[in-house]
Amino acid sequence: MELLTTAEAADYLRIKERKLYELVAEGAIPCTKVTGKWLFPRGDLDRWLLAGMARPLGVVPADPPPIVGGSHDPLLQWALSESRAGLAMLPEGSESGYRRFLAGGVIAAAIHFHDLDDPDRDANVETVSRESSLFDAVLMGFATREQGLLTAGGNPLGLTGISEAVALGARVVFRPDGAGAQQLLLALLKRDGIPLSRVKKALVAPTGPDIAQAIRAGHADCGIATRTVAMGAGVHFVPLLIERFDLLMRQRDSYRPPLQGFLALLRDPLFVQRAAELGGLDVAGAGEVRWAP
Numbered sequence: 001m002e003l004l005t006t007a008e009a010a011d012y013l014r015i016k017e018r019k020l021y022e023l024v025a026e027g028a029i030p031c032t033k034v035t036g037k038w039l040f041p042r043g044d045l046d047r048w049l050l051a052g053m054a055r056p057l058g059v060v061p062a063d064p065p066p067i068v069g070g071s072h073d074p075l076l077q078w079a080l081s082e083s084r085a086g087l088a089m090l091p092e093g094s095e096s097g098y099r100r101f102l103a104g105g106v107i108a109a110a111i112h113f114h115d116l117d118d119p120d121r122d123a124n125v126e127t128v129s130r131e132s133s134l135f136d137a138v139l140m141g142f143a144t145r146e147q148g149l150l151t152a153g154g155n156p157l158g159l160t161g162i163s164e165a166v167a168l169g170a171r172v173v174f175r176p177d178g179a180g181a182q183q184l185l186l187a188l189l190k191r192d193g194i195p196l197s198r199v200k201k202a203l204v205a206p207t208g209p210d211i212a213q214a215i216r217a218g219h220a221d222c223g224i225a226t227r228t229v230a231m232g233a234g235v236h237f238v239p240l241l242i243e244r245f246d247l248l249m250r251q252r253d254s255y256r257p258p259l260q261g262f263l264a265l266l267r268d269p270l271f272v273q274r275a276a277e278l279g280g281l282d283v284a285g286a287g288e289v290r291w292a293p
Contacts (some may be wrong), residue, residue: 070097
């Protein structure tokens with residue numbers, strides 16, 4: 001998360017600092033106070049600006065590019081290709097994909113957010129329902145997935161969770177800040193009372209399959225990813241929890257040919273069959289609306 005100082009935020013918004021302080025006093029702008037200083041999350045400022053954007057009557061936002069951003073998932077990657085809907089995939093993590101979606105840079109975002117205070121909470125619905133600019137959006141279910149700890153074959157360290165990994169000094173693969181798996185790691189550490197500084201960081205991997213590759217190559221001992229990734233890579237999997245993996249899109253886009261072609265595949269028995277082959281997935285609610293304003 002990029003935090004801006006008062007001077008930086010005023011410059012970013014092209015307003016005077018005095019006006020910025022007025023907005024803070026009115027509770028009209030996203031901000032936080034740390035050791036007596038106001039800080040402004042840049043991503044929240046972007047969403048705040050978009051929420052207040054005025055457009056002339058009849059003018060609608062430009063169509064987003066046919067790209068599904070957000071979190072990586074092998075079944076999603078397969079479905080986008082198999083549907084032949086002309087949709088590309090940009091795997092960059094849940095938070096980055098979500099921000100890009102809000103800015104109109106992708107047609108949909110794949111998300112699996114985790115609450116820092118409760119890893120098991122359904123944070124997807126909670127996150128999107130707080131965003132006022134999503135008045136015309138819809139959150140559709142894609143799958144529930146098993147998330148867990150990937151280790152080398154046979155689990156040589158005998159890991160049962162992240163706390164054991166830290167206690168044994170295991171080399172842990174991180175994900176980029178804002179990625180759902182990284183949020184889960186931070187939530188599990190907080191639940192167990194373990195500071196992040198105690199974790200022996202091996203490297204930062206962009207996707208789950210990259211974590212598996214790092215473990216297989218001997219560069220790391222463990223990392224958080226799905227059972228699907230573990231099965232595909234032939235590494236050991238220690239289950240931790242079940243999570244929701246959802247797709248966020250604008251309602252108007254959900255009725256257009258690209259997403260319609262993709263969503264049609266979710267009702268095809270071939271999709272269910274492929275999910276079973278990949279493992280660790282439940283697609284019973286695929287394509288169902290989980291949230292709409």
